[in-house]
Amino acid sequence: MINSIVNKVRPLAKKMISSRLRPLVNRAYFSILGILYSGNSVYCNCCNTNYRKFLPYSTYSKQVRNNAQCPGCGSLERHRLMMAFLRKDSPLFSRKNRLLHFAPEDVLQRIFKLDPNLSYLSVDLYSPLAMIKMDIMNLQLEEQSYDVILCNHVLAHVESDIKAMMEMNRVLSKGGWMVVTTTIDFTKPTYEVPGPLTSEERKKVYGQEDLCRIYGFDIIDRFSGCGFEVDKIDYASKFSPDQQKKFGFNKEIILLCRKLD
Ligand SMILES: [Zn+2]
Known part of the structure; x- marks a missing residue:
């Protein structure tokens, strides 16, 4: 739910936030999302943490991939x-x-x-x-x-x-x-x-x-x-x-x- 809303506003946010600030904003966003998705079904070896699920992900022109993005650090498959x-x-x-x-x-x-x-x-x-x-x-x-x-x-x-x-x-x-x-x-x-x-x-x-x-x-x-x-x-x-x-x-x-x- 939260992620689908974010996916919709992401193109606008990308235009508004400078490329230098974007990594910091991303990190803050994922640190909050990681807490909301705490669980024990999947494991991210980039942030060494278990979560309830990985998030769906797509670049704007391509199909959505399920089980793709870590809610805690943003890592992809x-x-x-x-x-x-x-x-x-x-x-x-x-x-x-x-x-x-x-x-x-x-x-x-x-x-x-x-x-x-x-x-x-x-x-x-x-x-x-x-x-x-x-x-x-x-x-x-x-x-x-x-x-x-x-x-x-x-x-x-x-x-x-x-x-x-x-x-x-x-x-x-x-x-x-x-x-x-x-x-x-x-x-x-x-x-x-x-x-x-x-x-x-x-x-x-x-x-x-x-x-x-x-x-x-x-x-x-x-x-x-x-x-x-x-x-x-x-x-x-x-x-x-x-x-x-x-x-x-x-x-x-x-x-x-x-x-x-
Ligand atoms: Zn991670």
Whole structure:
């Protein structure tokens, strides 16, 4: 009920509240909502709390997803899936690591900033959440200066993903690794029209004005060509359907890219 009212006023609130203030307003909103949804049916691994249910969620143009958003911290399915992978099946938190995070998600960034093992930097060209404004195709960072990179839902929006991949390889340390997620249709090759295209042309070609391509199975070859060995991980399938529901995961494929020597 409360959430459906908020979903209706959200577009108006987005216009009225400045992008810098929005994360603070969001946090205050979720801290109240979390109390109202206290319970024991689902568990959020981003705020380490049980709730009565996850909330439905939709971006304005897309279908509503049920069991999606944490009422206490605002995390979505993909954030919780990523956090489960990083905590249980990666050495990110168990040793000292220098972590570079592109287009930081507020809920993940808060966790990384607080972790004593992480030396953390977030970058983006536009997001007010990023610590530094920087172009992923031209990183103002030294060679081999980071041990781990996190790059969620960025590369499909970048003019030259190959330039970005080469840059990420350059700044990764020897033995470094990178976690990448993006929308991929593994039944087809990547669909990419030679550009540059205007926003209207992109919308016509890709269905979204900020997309530069729609990835297919050859995304693996793109990473290989830029000096990475790639594991394609269907991480949600490691959990039973009941666990997936309790933790509120989606079925997104995680690409684990290890820098080759
Ligand atoms: Zn949460």
